[in-house]
């Protein structure tokens with residue numbers, strides 16, 4: 001074992017390896033994952049945001065190794081993005097990048113866990129889809145059931161997914177305008193939906209991006225399934241030159 005790569009579904013301050021406010025696991029905020037796991041495992045530990053690891057997996061193990069500029073969007077109970085710029089992960093100043101889920105979509109919308117209102121997550125996360133569809137369902141729903149209901153042609157489910165896809169496309173259009181990626185890869189628990197979710201995302205992108213950016217940016221589903229983030233964790237470890245040479 002060369003080392004351990006750990007993905008956390010929340011923002012991580014890279015200066016300290018600490019989970020910061022805004023994580024979907026509020027009880028993890030302030031915990032120094034890096035120190036804790038290094039002490040327990042006694043091997044080199046690398047920690048990153050799960051969407052960053054998903055993005056890294058796409059260019060390391062996935063079919064997109066030739067892409068230099070790529071946005072990976074993880075759509076689950078939260079929404080996050082990992083940015084590959086000029087062939088590598090982009091970390092910004094302190095490591096908090098790709099907070100796509102907190103793009104404002106409706107400023108009078110629902111209150112978000114980040115404290116703002118009408119963020120993308122309040123419109124397009126699987127948690128939001130579930131609460132919308134549970135209003136008329138017989139019992140509690142899961143993301144897997146939403147996928148099945150959509151594939152079965154359930155009208156309400158398709159409508160909710162269409163609204164969510166349009167909002168994701170709109171949010172991603174702003175990022176695409178800034179960085180002009182080759183590719184937007186959608187990951188998370190809804191990838192089995194294929195074009196049911198991709199079509200509204202493409203419409204949202206085309207509607208809100210600069211025309212040539214919208215027209216030349218490919219939008220596709222990730223092919224690594226729910227292993228993407230774990231494969232990204234392995235890629236982080238294997239990308240450390242000091243570990244490979246020794």
Ligand SMILES: [Zn+2]
Pocket residue numbers: 101102103112113114115116119120121
């Ligand atoms: Zn928010």
